[in-house]
């Protein structure tokens with residue numbers, strides 16, 4: 001590391017910094033280093049923060065060292081997994097970033113059907129490693145997303161109805177706590193911490209590795225099926241009844257999108273708004289065609305039908321190319337217990353006015369296996385809701401930001417009165433303490449009490465923050 005004075009390092013003695021740099025096996029990056037600008041970039045290009053120090057951690061020992069330094073010097077701490085949080089919660093201004101991205105490595109145990117995953121992995125790393133054994137665990141829908149942040153916030157994706165949220169498949173986690181202690185947590189060890197980690201986001205410690213349960217998933221019958229935007233009212237009315245009644249083997253998230261003006265999309269559809277469902281069927285392959293026959297004929301032939309047998313990692317990476325890092329992102333979310341006629345009317349209105357090719361609205365199903373877990377079994381408490389909704393204004397040009405943000409906010413405001421009252425913390429911007437409280441609902445007070453036990457000084461506060469409960473007496 002180059003040690004020189006800068007607005008962010010002035011207060012720190014160069015000798016002290018040099019000794020931190022020497023103690024970290026992964027290295028230390030400061031504002032004077034040539035790779036500083038790359039190292040501080042996160043997925044959402046709307047976020048432009050300048051930390052004082054970035055500690056590249058290769059193991060739990062580096063994490064312990066970095067946290068001890070932050071405590072000793074009173075530095076704000078941000079913890080970075082995959083860097084995908086929309087609000088840029090993996091980075092901070094002026095403080096120290098515990099950057100876990102070098103902590104790669106997936107070890108699959110095909111007999112026990114588990115995977116031990118390093119905290120710097122993306123879902124592409126996990127899917128690649130498990131697919132060779134015909135196994136997978138529930139994750140999200142874009143494979144560049146970080147395992148750590150997605151898991152700690154809950155984890156919604158193509159396997160949610162079949163096998164639950166990502167946290168429902170977490171068996172154990174290694175954690176460095178705020179005071180520097182290292183613990184392994186599971187249903188048996190530190191069960192209160194294990195409960196809180198499963199949905200409580202990064203509030204309780206730095207997770208250095210995860211142990212996941214795997215399931216027999218290899219080839220799925222999946223992909224997008226789109227209809228003309230004029231059919232969105234009838235498609236949504238059908239979808240709200242059809243999917244909750246379907247077997248757990250079938251899932252599909254409803255979406256509004258604009259057809260990208262590039263191959264492989266048919267030229268006559270380029271730039272057109274469409275509605276559709278991205279399906280994923282995990283039942284016996286010989287029943288797949290019969291499962292989809294009534295869907296395919298429901299509204300006449302779909303405008304675009306790319307549903308068929310594909311390897312699970314191909315589905316997981318299907319949208320990566322449309323959403324490279326470096327776009328401007330602004331999104332807003334809510335949970336829904338039902339889709340009322342009035343809510344559908346608002347969707348039809350706003351879905352037809354997408355502000356850019358990358359923007360969209362998704363309704364992720366969270367019933368099936370995820371919905372059967374008791375609401376108080378994990379910190380994530382939306383087991384009674386049926387959909388997680390997100391509307392995202394996305395584009396390459398910062399000059400469009402006001403327009404993208406205005407569309408997402410207006411759409412969200414139109415739907416919010418019909419929602420269940422809270423949102424998925426992984427798909428929110430920084431929206432204030434009341435919104436975080438609403439998102440944890442009945443579980444919030446228990447989380448605040450556990451926070452007081454494991455992080456009483458709120459060292460981990462660059463996140464959807466749960467404040468430590470005031471200690472009585």
Ligand SMILES: Cc1cc2nc3c(=O)[nH]c(=O)nc-3n(C[C@H](O)[C@H](O)[C@H](O)COP(=O)(O)OP(=O)(O)OC[C@H]3O[C@@H](n4cnc5c(N)ncnc54)[C@H](O)[C@@H]3O)c2cc1C
Pocket residue numbers: 043078079080081082083084085086088089090100119139140141142145146147148149150151152153154155156157201202203205206207208323426427462463464
């Ligand atoms: C393109 C895209 C697609 C997405 N798709 C889905 C999806 O399908 N399903 C879904 O559920 N979510 C999805 N998300 C949301 C995603 O779950 C969140 O953005 C999540 O925070 C990403 O995790 P990360 O590690 O990449 O993020 P980061 O920005 O690195 O971290 C996010 C938060 O987690 C904390 N954190 C990270 N690592 C650790 C750790 N090891 N220990 C303690 N705290 C930690 C950070 O401090 C921060 O508060 C998507 C996001 C994007 C941008």
